[in-house]
Amino acid sequence: LTVLLFAIEISVHSTVCGRPPVTEGIDETTLKRVYEVGEELTLTCEQGYLPSMPTPGRITCTATGEWTPSNLACSPKMCPIPRPLQPLARGRTEAPYKSVLNFTCDDGYVMIGANESRCLHDGSWSSQPPLCKAVNCPLPTPPRDGKIVHDRPVSGSNTIYGQTWTYECNSPKAPSHERGSCMADGTVTEPPECRDVSCTIPTNIKNGFITFAVMRPHGYKEKVKYACNEHYTLVGEPEIQCQNTGNWSSKPVCKAPCTVGIKRGRIFYNARKIWISDLKPNRILHGEHVAFYCLNRAERCGYPVATTCNDGNLPIPECFVGEFLPVS
Structure with missing residues (x-):
């Protein structure tokens, strides 16, 4: 026991x-x-x-x-997220104790301050959000026999990231490249060479003509102007310019007018409802709109369906019932 x-x-x-x-x-x-x-x-x-x-x-x-x-x-205690940062925090206004905010700057900007901040035990942050300051670049060097034209006024001995400018050469020379900028790595575009440039004698365009030009090779930035034959519509810039590459800028084109391909029926054109027989001459210019009246047999009424002239082609809506002109 x-x-x-x-x-x-x-x-x-x-x-x-x-x-x-x-x-x-x-x-x-x-x-x-x-x-x-x-x-x-x-x-x-x-x-x-x-x-x-x-x-x-x-x-x-x-x-x-x-x-x-x-x-x-x-x-956990909560730290208030600074108001400017709340959109980046998906709308959150607070972060719990021990949370970490990491900061980065976009390309072309340098950080001033700490790259992270921690939520402390007392509900405050270990450091304020940093600032992102644009990278500084030296002033660009103008080309020999030329100059620089800044897009915005520049003061002091530096430019900042994103600032841009144009290089110009003394006439009649052309720069090998026309644009320059302060880049994200703190460097600027190298200055261009100034060289002689010539563009060939300009040629005519289909259904159009040159309004005035001396038929000879043209120098840098010289221009030639085009126009279209009667009833044709010019699409693009009427003037072309001799570029620093020795090529002309893009020529305009002349778009053909359209014929309304029906014998009988009503259309809505130029804010008027008219019979096709009253459209004299039968011509719709490129880019203009025409509405054909289609029949709703169930409701016994007509309704407009719009179509557009596109370089000589005017599609007729499938719903239209009427007499068509023969295809030429």
């Missing part, structure tokens, strides 16, 4: 509680590995976390080796 009681006594007193389970934010720095039965433990939140209850959470080691439940929950 003595031996049995001694064994029972040993087994009772050997019951202990291990380290209590804790959730995020509970201070674990003072926790032990083993606790005796009946021992009480006060749980608190670590720095940067707020308790869910005004009083500390007390738990007790029970005879079963289990801890009594705790109602304490710790939630």
Whole structure:
């Protein structure tokens, strides 16, 4: 009997509680590995976390080796996200303790300040958002026998990223390239060479003509003007210019007028509803719109369907019922 009681006594007193389970934010720095039965433990939140209850959470080691439940929950403090950064944070206005904001600048800009900021335990940020300042470039060098024309006024001895300019050569020479800029790596475009450029004698365009030009090769930036034959529509710039490459800029084209290909029927043209027989001459210019009247048999009424003249072709709506002109 003595031996049995001694064994029972040993087994009772050997019951202990291990380290209590804790959730995020509970201070674990003072926790032990083993606790005796009946021992009480006060749980608190670590720095940067707020308790869910005004009083500390007390738990007790029970005879079963289990801890009594705790109602304490710790939630992280929040740091307000600076208003200018909120659109980049997908509309969030706060970030929890230990969050990190990482900052980068666009190409062509250098960062002034820290490239990251951490949400601290007191609800503040470790550093202010940095500034992104445009890269500085030296002033560009003008071409030999030429000059630089800046797109915007430049002051001081530097330009900044994104600033642009035009290179010009003394007449009649042309620059090998016309545009320059301050680039993201802090360098500027190399100055061009000024060289002699000649464009060949300009040629006529189909259904058009040159209004005035001396039939000879032309120098850099010289111009030639075109016009179209009667009733044709000019599409593009009427003037072409001799470029620094020795080629002309794109020529315009002359688009043909259209004929309304029906014998009988009504159309809406130039803000008037007319019979096709009253359209004299039967001509619609390129790009102009015409509405044909189609019949809605169920409602016994007509409705307009618009179409457009495109270089001599005027599609007639499929819904139109009437007499067509023969295809020429």
